[in-house]
Amino acid sequence: MLKLSKVTKRFGSLVAVNDLSFNVEKGQIFGIAxxxxxxxxxxxxxxxxxxxxxxxxxxxxxxxSGMKPYQISKLGISRTFQIPQTFPSLTVEQSIEVGNRFGNKDRHDIKRIEKIIDFVQLQDERKELTGTLNLLGKKKLMIGAALATNPKILMLDEPMAGSNAHEIKALMELIKNINEELGVTIILIEHFMKVLTELTEVLLIIETGTEICCGDPAEVTSNPKVIECYLGGDHD
Ligand SMILES: Nc1ncnc2c1ncn2[C@@H]1O[C@H](COP(=O)(O)OP(=O)(O)OP(=O)(O)O)[C@@H](O)[C@H]1O
Ligand SMILES: [Mg+2]
Incomplete structure (x- = not known):
């Protein structure tokens, strides 16, 4: 479904992504750490x-490659950001509407909007300004606005960051439901190995832009090269 072949990105002399190739198949939850x-x-x-x-x-x-972000979004690729981004002057409902109009050729699909608000469990906050939401609320809203565009792939960038155990559980449940009930393929960047091994089907580990290994999450996380790049030495 999504295929990267020999992708390299340089920022001046820094090679941020180095000859990276991977495939994400339809229906997968694909992890990157x-x-x-x-x-x-x-x-x-x-x-x-x-x-x-x-x-x-x-x-x-x-x-x-070469397409603009809005064109790529319209093809069905949607994302959230590592630092939660919301429109503070809009309500929860209006923010979901923005995603929905963007993803549906300016049509206002009220059924989809309602479904998404229910799905991310923001019914009680729907009339609140997004600036008043707590961290979990902002994250759910960001996911909801991305989902409202009707994506085939949703890419989440460290959705668990800064969350407590209860919030992590809620977000894991949400991600699983998006994948299973809405049929959306997911790419998940995450630091929590437990989250990755529980949720993902394939896990890619990169260091300084280069693939360290990729495959079954249980095997990947017990790979000595991965343990070394995470913990920096010999660890049981
Ligand atoms: N726009 C940019 N201009 C210059 N350097 C950049 C830019 N974006 C990222 N980098 C550099 O590229 C490298 C990779 O950054 P990136 O943000 O992709 O890392 P990351 O794996 O997401 O890290 P983290 O876990 O901290 O979020 C870093 O050295 C970063 O400083
Ligand atoms: Mg990052």
Whole structure:
């Protein structure tokens, strides 16, 4: 469904993504992990058309490199950001509407909007300004606005960051439901290995923009190279 082939991104002399190739299959939850500065968010920025790069990215067999972010979104790729981004002067409902209009050729699909508000469980907050939401509320809203565009793939950038155990459980449940009930393919950048091993079908580990290993999450997390790049030495 989504295929990266030999993708490299340089920022001056820094190689943020280095000859990276991977495939995400339809229906998967595909995990990406790696130390800080490994290039994870840059991979999202390349897939969503923020920067030029070397190599190729295709979606449903169509080359998307060189396309603008809005064009890529309209093809069915949607994302959230590592630092929650909301429109503070809009209500929850209005924010979901924005995503919905964007994803539906300016049609206002009230059924879809209602479904998404229910799905992310923001019924009680629907008339509140997004600036008043707590962190979990902002994250759910960001996911809801992305879902309202009707994506085929949803890319989440560290959705668990800063969350407590209760919030992590709620977000894991939400991600699972988006995948299973809405049939949306998911790419998940995350630091919490437990979350990755529980949710993902395939896990890619990168360090300084380069693949360390990719495959079954249980095998990947017991790979000595992964343990070393995470913990920096010999660890049981
Ligand atoms: N626009 C940019 N200009 C210059 N350097 C950048 C830019 N964006 C990212 N970088 C650099 O590229 C490298 C990869 O950054 P990136 O944000 O992709 O890492 P990450 O894996 O998402 O890290 P984290 O876990 O901290 O979010 C870092 O060294 C970062 O400083
Ligand atoms: Mg990042």
């Amino acid at each position: 790696g130390p800080n500065g490994a290039g994870k968010s840059t991979v999202y920025n390349l897939i969503t058309g923020f920067y030029n790069f070397e190599g190729s990215i295709s979606f449903d067999g169509k080359e998307i």
